[in-house]
Amino acid sequence: MAKLKIGVVGGGGIAQAAHINNYKKHGDKVELVAIADVNKGVLQRNIEEHGFAYAFEDYNEMFADVELDAVSICTPNKFHAPATLAALKAGCNVLCEKPPAMTAAEAEAMEEAANASGKILAYGFNNRYKARAQYLKRMIEDGELGRIYAGRISAMRRNGIPGGVFVNQELQGGGPLIDIGVHMLDLALWYMEFPKPVSVLGSTHRELGIKPLESVPTPWDYRNYTVEDLAMGMIKFDNGATLLLETSFIVHTLENTNNTVRLHGTKGGCDFKTGGVFQSRYGTIVDIAAPKLPDPDSHQLQLEAFIDAVAGNGRMLSTPRQGVIVQQIIEGLYRSAETGEAVKL
Ligand SMILES: NC(=O)c1ccc[n+]([C@@H]2O[C@H](COP(=O)([O-])OP(=O)(O)OC[C@H]3O[C@@H](n4cnc5c(N)ncnc54)[C@H](O)[C@@H]3O)[C@@H](O)[C@H]2O)c1
Known part of the structure; x- marks a missing residue:
């Protein structure tokens, strides 16, 4: 060929x-x-x-x-x-x-x-191509969490402003929400099989990116920092589920980074960061620890899936419709942050 x-x-x-x-x-x-x-x-x-x-x-x-x-x-x-x-x-x-x-x-x-x-x-x-992500997806598809009705998305950096175009509102459309929060938001939606979002309530803050900080190196151009440095939000879905979201480029907090999706279902919960699954079975509380999974480069796996899909072998994991839903939520959260009101989608 x-x-x-x-x-x-x-x-x-x-x-x-x-x-x-x-x-x-x-x-x-x-x-x-x-x-x-x-x-x-x-x-x-x-x-x-x-x-x-x-x-x-x-x-x-x-x-x-x-x-x-x-x-x-x-x-x-x-x-x-x-x-x-x-x-x-x-x-x-x-x-x-x-x-x-x-x-x-x-x-x-x-x-x-x-x-x-x-x-x-x-x-x-x-x-989605990370081994941990795939393992949890299989657990969820097998019903180990039951009906997922709530969750929390975190994409938090204590001191991780990327610089370059990433601090430029006009070129990027926003800061951590559209840049790193989008990854964990997508993962949560994928696990939940993309329920229809019906309303969002969001707020954004620009407190630390806009000034030099005494104890923190500032490799980005703080004089031209035009995106949010922290975004918080709540997303409600037509199946009754609720997700909370927090995402930052820079914020005074404990951990250097915290990227995870935690989901709560009727039969169990999960945490993407550790791969843990939490249930109650046989009259007690049970944790299923993630096995030591190999973690090959997810970018490489995604690119290989793309090459194969173009050649007619297999399909990509993401669809254009899913991209629309992710973008509706992000746009709604930014609009809500601007107006101070919840936004119906
Ligand atoms: N999936 C991930 O984990 C991941 C990681 C980093 C970046 N990204 C995404 O990749 C994109 C690029 O990020 P990056 O870190 O490579 O940025 P970058 O600034 O390093 O590279 C962007 C390149 O695009 C070029 N460019 C700008 N405008 C253009 C235009 N109109 N036509 C053609 N080229 C143009 C720039 O000259 C530059 O070489 C962003 O959307 C970012 O969100 C994804």
């Missing part, structure tokens, strides 16, 4: 660390053909290091000039939707980094375009 022709839009950090390097491990199946990036230096580096035959400053030109089977979209969030729409229009299968988009309307347009084209549109929700 002919090798799949691969394009990349945005050749920065995640493109290098999770896409290009992993495509290169499968030179028997894929060929890195074209790259688009607004930064000439980035293009030059990618040509030299990875041998792309074609390089463009404008992704529209790339899709017009080069026939590609699949593309990774690795730009700042603002360009996820327009680049994905251009790719689908050109007949490419798309793996778009998370978050799906800036708004729910954009995610809906991406879903419609994917349906119209019949091509794959998957999102970079790589956490």
Whole structure:
């Protein structure tokens, strides 16, 4: 079979660390053909290091000039939707980094375009490919938690402002909620089989990112810090379930990081961070400890699933519709934070 022709839009950090390097491990199946990036230096580096035959400053030109089977979209969030729409229009299968988009309307347009084209549109929700995530998913599908009616999502960093575009509201659409909270939100929804969200109540805070802190190095540009540094929220679903959410780039707290999803069901609960499952059985309280699971790179597993899916072998774990639901919740939480009112979805 002919090798799949691969394009990349945005050749920065995640493109290098999770896409290009992993495509290169499968030179028997894929060929890195074209790259688009607004930064000439980035293009030059990618040509030299990875041998792309074609390089463009404008992704529209790339899709017009080069026939590609699949593309990774690795730009700042603002360009996820327009680049994905251009790719689908050109007949490419798309793996778009998370978050799906800036708004729910954009995610809906991406879903419609994917349906119209019949091509794959998957999102970079790589956490689903972690061994721990898969193990808990199997437990949940086997009914070990019963009906999940509540949970808590945490994506907390004590001192983890990423800098770069990640502090820029205009390019990213927000801070920790849309950047790291989105990963754990997606995981919780996936475990719950994406119930329909009906309302959200959110609040955001920008307290620490906007100033130099005595005891904390500030590698980000605090004078141009325009995103929230802490977001809190509550999400209610049409099946009666409730999720609480907390996510921060920087906050005075105990742990350096705390990334987890805790779910509470009628038969058991679980904690993604430890893989623990909590039940009551035989008249006592029982913890099922996670076995020592191997933990291969989830980005690599996701990319391999994408290559296989494009070649017609298997499916991606995420769907365009799920991207819409994630984006509805994020947009609703931000809107609620702005207005101070709960938002119906
Ligand atoms: N799945 C994950 O765990 C994960 C981790 C990190 C980043 N990401 C996501 O990946 C995306 C990129 O993040 P990053 O860390 O690589 O950022 P980055 O700033 O390192 O790289 C982004 C690249 O996109 C280029 N770019 C900007 N505008 C463009 C445009 N209009 N067309 C083409 N190229 C353009 C920039 O020049 C840069 O080279 C973000 O959406 C982020 O949320 C996901």
